[in-house]
Amino acid sequence: MKKEMYALVKETAAPGLTLKKIPVPKMGVGDVLIKIRKTAICGTDMHIFNWDGWSSRTIRPPMTPGHEFVGEIAAMDKYARGFDIGDIVSGEGHIVCKTCRNCMAGRRHLCKNTVGVGVNCDGAFAEYLCLPYENAVKVSKDIPEDVAACFDPLGNAVHTALKFDVAGEDVLITGAGPIGIMAAIIVRHCGCKHIVITDVNDARLELAKKAAPDCYTLNATRDTLNKAIKDLDMKEGFDVGLEMSGNQSAFADMVDYMNSGGKIALLGLHSERTVINWDHVVFNGLTIQGIYGREMFETWYKMMSMLQTGLDIAPVITHRLDARDYEQGFAAMNSGKSGKVILDWSKIGEEA
Ligand SMILES: [Zn+2]
Ligand SMILES: [Zn+2]
Numbered sequence: 001m002k003k004e005m006y007a008l009v010k011e012t013a014a015p016g017l018t019l020k021k022i023p024v025p026k027m028g029v030g031d032v033l034i035k036i037r038k039t040a041i042c043g044t045d046m047h048i049f050n051w052d053g054w055s056s057r058t059i060r061p062p063m064t065p066g067h068e069f070v071g072e073i074a075a076m077d078k079y080a081r082g083f084d085i086g087d088i089v090s091g092e093g094h095i096v097c098k099t100c101r102n103c104m105a106g107r108r109h110l111c112k113n114t115v116g117v118g119v120n121c122d123g124a125f126a127e128y129l130c131l132p133y134e135n136a137v138k139v140s141k142d143i144p145e146d147v148a149a150c151f152d153p154l155g156n157a158v159h160t161a162l163k164f165d166v167a168g169e170d171v172l173i174t175g176a177g178p179i180g181i182m183a184a185i186i187v188r189h190c191g192c193k194h195i196v197i198t199d200v201n202d203a204r205l206e207l208a209k210k211a212a213p214d215c216y217t218l219n220a221t222r223d224t225l226n227k228a229i230k231d232l233d234m235k236e237g238f239d240v241g242l243e244m245s246g247n248q249s250a251f252a253d254m255v256d257y258m259n260s261g262g263k264i265a266l267l268g269l270h271s272e273r274t275v276i277n278w279d280h281v282v283f284n285g286l287t288i289q290g291i292y293g294r295e296m297f298e299t300w301y302k303m304m305s306m307l308q309t310g311l312d313i314a315p316v317i318t319h320r321l322d323a324r325d326y327e328q329g330f331a332a333m334n335s336g337k338s339g340k341v342i343l344d345w346s347k348i349g350e351e352a
Helices: 043-050 053-058 151-161 178-189 202-211 225-231 248-256 278-283 298-308 323-334
Strands: 004-009 018-023 031-040 068-076 088-091 128-132 136-138 171-174 195-199 216-219 238-243 258-266 287-290 317-322 340-344
Touching (some): 004 323, 018 323, 031 088, 068 151, 151 298, 171 178, 171 248, 195 225, 202 216, 248 258, 317 323
Antiparallel strands (some): 004 018, 068 088, 088 136
16 A cells, blocks of 8 residues: 555645645544545635635645545455445545434434535545545446546535425526536436526536526526516426525525425525515415535435436536646636536556
């Protein structure tokens, strides 16, 4: 086993990441050591890369970010169970305490003491990642590695999209980022009626159209939801809303255009100043449900099952790069024109 590995390190409290050699992480009790094959870049990683207000409050350099990955089990602590060396795995990036009320009741996604891989501890932008064996998830061989590298955000999309029954329903998705587009593909797979997806960025809406061809795309800077409702001959507003944008007016519009009794799953992060029409919520009996992470591990099970029965999110992946070209990948993400960006770690470190 190598002693050193390449990793993308946030060295100081400043923008950027540095590709450099650091020690291979040491396994603790019950850990598995995963040799990373591919990683995907998340919005969270962009915050860390760009060093914004959230990351300067949250991240403690030096550290290695990254939490969207696929790799293979390279070593196991003697207390790790359920895996063999060489198994292909992805993993849940939320490490829970196992002792709080929610953990004890099996609601691990609601743990108060969650530690985020690649946020609160070293992450996956490296040749090797250490993870508790309970967080590793075996990947079925018929699922492409690029797709498996996106299980974390796909799990967010699955968790949000399946929160409410969408079969036969009209669904509004606000935000055509990768998770919003994945959600459109999922609700179609689950038999919804109309899908309207909104954004303010034409490149993203074009990608949505390509990846989920029968969804109705709408640029909120040019048109209102009235147009969608008229074009689709909808009578009573949306039954289910999936808020993925974190944009205040998108959320406010969603509330205004819901049918009575409509249900909103809220994944987008909003500022405390976001204003919605609370009269609509109360008088129309709306449900607003916050969504965080993935249900452990029901979301993972459903995600894998759907991928094995025709769900295809590969069109959301727009860039595949060698990890050494990471700067290109982060630039693509910063441009606002990319879908998921995959970094391949298989060639890096070969000379060592
Ligand atoms: Zn992520
Ligand atoms: Zn807990």
